[in-house]
Amino acid sequence: MDISFFTAAVVAGTPLLFAILGELMTEKAGQLNLGVEGMMLMGAVVGFKTALITGDPFLALAGAMLAGALGALIFGVLTVSLRANQVVAGLTLTIFGTGFSSFMGQGLMGEVIPESMKLFFADFKIPLLGDIPVIGQIFFNQGMLVYTGYIAAIVAGLYLYRTSIGLNLRSVGENTAAADAAGIKVSRYKYIHILIGGLLCGLAGAYLSLVYIPSWQENVTAGRGWIAVALVIFCRWNPYRVLAGAFLFGGLDIIGFRIQKYDFHISQYMIDMLPYLVTIIILILVSAGKSSAGSPPASLGESYFREER
Amino acid sequence: MIKMSARTDCSAKESAAIRGGAIILALVTVSFFIMILGHNPFSVYGSMIEGAFGTVYRITETLRKSIPLIVASLGISLAFRLKFWNIGAEGQIMMGAMGATFCALTFPDLSSWLLLPMMGAASIICGGIWGAIPAYFRAKWRTNETIFTLMMNYVALKWLTYLQYGPWKDPAALGFPKIPGFSPNAVLPNVFGLHAGWIIAIVLVIIIHLFINHTQRGYEISVVGGSENTGRYAGMNVKAVIIYTIFLSGGICGLCGMIEASGVNRTLSVGITMGAGYTAIITSWLSSLKAPVIPVVCVLFAAMIQGGTFIQMAFQIPQSAAQILQGTILFFVLGSEFFVRYRVSFIKNIKAGGEK
């Protein structure tokens, strides 16, 4: 396999990277949002439509992120303020987002984004880093959003483990009642991080429709949102590991396409199953593992009501 | 300031009223959406109703669309009772349809009396196994079943695509990737103008209702769903309960696939489910997992889908508007549960607030 495979794997992993980070932030606040797929689709369609109408990459990205955040806001109102079941609320968000994107995407099929924007997202070499053999070619000859992804993961890590707000956030997810008793504004933390999650998932969707494909197709996410939810577990809620997890799965995503030229006697549809099968295997291995290290935030998925006795 | 307190006194009547109110609010919200699109919401809703129930043909179509929803919702409701978040109905339907299609294509000349039950059994087994795999790992290692079952949907879809484009491709279709049509022996007969799937659905509603409320196995499901530890404490084999319940859940969804393949499509294709596996998640939740309520909710949802195709022709509103409407209704009903569980009252601010 040549280096171009790994370069492509990083590209394919970038939407996953944003989506995993988004879900990770949400889960650190103790909320399990299964609507990643829905938020990504909302971001993908709004980003694409904005790009077609305005031709402005910044507006397109902003639109996509806001669309993701809008989905997250619905989830937040339902699960934080109204204490609805998080699993069902997340599922509904996915169903809603799927409908929303195919509704908005009506008639966009086959449209292609303007050349000027493709140029904006085009690859460029980072000075010095890009000259490192192999590594430079794989990681530092990429588009601007890929670099944004690296930075986002590192910033998320620093935020969680090196700042007081990050400490407070982790305490909300680990033991909501304790955080509340310590005077932390629990609902505010939850809302903010659900919204950050939505922004990132919207960006992930936009990356798919604007950069990765870059034309409109129905259901452009193809289950990547769900894979992202699974990879949060795989990455043990640690933003630094997300980099590895995302690019590994980016590789799996494109392997089917790449492998065709080697004339294996395996149907392409079978190879297409790979990312899903590997996700399943990882889920099983993680759950079968003995250690309690890397376990989810302890209050994940529970509604919190201060006066509940 | 707003004050909330837990309540335990909400009567069934009151909670039904709260839910009804939520559905109306959802409709109102979507009206605004329709108005932004430049249409009159009343005429849109009106023609949705007309499109769903306006003629005998449309009513038949609505009922036809409700059958897969009812059957899949029944299957899902069993899993949800266990707090097993089976969102793999979509894949289980496909696998069931594949099992049935295998029988139909292999024994096209067998008498209907033998072939149809055989297809039914095959679909239950295939769908059941597709559900039991995640259930096994959930029971053994508490593997996250939500993502597992969802991934299984994609695996099933790829598998079905493989069959359609590969081994099962109809040689008579001149290279067009389609699976051959069923022989008449493999097609569900029509009863009163609608394929016999509706009888299966009604019988299943009754069986599931009796099973959950009046049998020992059904009681075990409720206990384990209420508290796994209590199930263990009472001496139940909790793992076995999880695995066979989800086998049943997946099996019923599989049967749904057989009904669709045999009764409606008379063949198999990647579009077999029409998204019923996902919509059924909403309908079974809205029915509070109660079997007798499921058909009512499902017919209403089928009406929305059928009405959705109608407004697409009448107003050029995309059909997926129906999906948005469904999602919105569930959002509002989910939110409304809060008012069943908590009492919200407004009290006057105490003046002189002195945070120093």
Added chain:
Amino acid sequence: MVNISKSFGDVKANDNISFSVNYGEIYSLLGENGAGKSTLVNMLSGIYTPDSGDIYVHGERLRLASPADSISSGIGMIHQHFKLINVMTAMENIAIGQEHGFLFRKKKVKDKIEDICSRYGFRLEPEKLVRDMSVGEKQTVEILKVLYRGADILILDEPTAVLTPQETERLFDILLRMKEQGCAIIIITHKLHEVMEISDRVSVLRRGEIAGTVNTQETSPMELTSMMVGKKVTLSIERPPVKSDDIMLEVRDLSLIDRDSIKKLDRVSFSVRAGEILGVAGVAGSGQKELCESIQGLERRKRGGILFKGENISHLTPRAIFEKGLRISFIPEDRLGMGLVPTMDLVDNVILKDYYLQKGIFLDREPARQRAEHIVKMLNVHTPSIYHPVNKLSGGNIQKVLLGREIDSAPDFLVTAYPTRGLDIGSAHLIYDELNRQKERGVGILYVGEDLNILLSLCDRIMVMFEGRIIGTVDAATATKEELGLMMLGEVTGGVNSND
């Protein structure tokens, strides 16, 4: 606090309560479980908001709408159930919600913690994870958390419930030192002797109302008791003698290693006679839960022998034990999480253990309905109907349903874990009496408890566990609390083992 009232649904938890505390004073709120003590102080800590009434701190009227308001008014609460995060270090737990700078500066926090430690005489490792701590250490973290926030009004909710007598002594020393430094301290407790020992003034709460406030030096335990229960009766626990010498249950070399390869039980051996109550004491998490679940057949990873009436049952499932005609009833610690199905009604909960004995596939609820009605009558369960979900009942009534079901099955052996936790005195004594009735029927009882006074007066012998081992077994009639306390900390004293 002036004229404070608070209701939950139809229940009035606090009715028109007023009291005041001075700086440099230790003040006790005494009352039995369910009297409304916790509710009252939770309003001071901002967890609950009062329905009516005012709160003044430093003479200033405050509205405490959230814990943040309460903290900024200098009020610090140490909750009965620690509000700590297990996967974080002591230092992180202390700093939560406090560091207002953007970056989390470890050094600064550490210095401040060490400063407080030396001022009050605490010992603490700031980098130690809370999940590796003993109960006493966790409490230290809780207290430090409060002091770190600069609180000068400290509220401790049942601080000694989980401590050994020795740890309690140390806590009291620290509290006295804080008092000298001018803090106002409120202690909530239901233990009379602690009130007498440490506090300056005491208010007694009864059914949500203040029954009286007195200076500790001018009162006696007798007077306080009568204020607590409202009538001049002293409730005592009987201890009928053990009549039989037949060994009902014998455990030999029972060991258990859990999923994380931690030894939960280490060669545990003991026996219980028919009609005997064997108490089990020990710091929480010393292996009591695992022991109970092993005997019941729930724990499958164990090694060693469990002989019940001479028959080895160590490898049988609960159902297999039941089918051999051996009746072991088990009242687990976590009633709603294990003994009962919270969302089900009384009838469906009563049928839980023997539904499968019915013939055919269907389920007949009629026998269970009759039994549920019988239990409601026998134990005076307060419920709107037998078709009411159990999680909507009060703690005492939930426990009665569970106990009722277990006793109704005419057991030979009864395993109970903390059966009276959270119950008011009346309900608790009802349960002690019922246990004694079972004892006189010849039932062997294993009683896991936390209140040493109760263990000493109810049980015949007391076995002390420490880190999965049995440290010793003592005769309850002659043992003392101090002796038990030392054993709970792992110190082997010359405990008499009557099996030897």
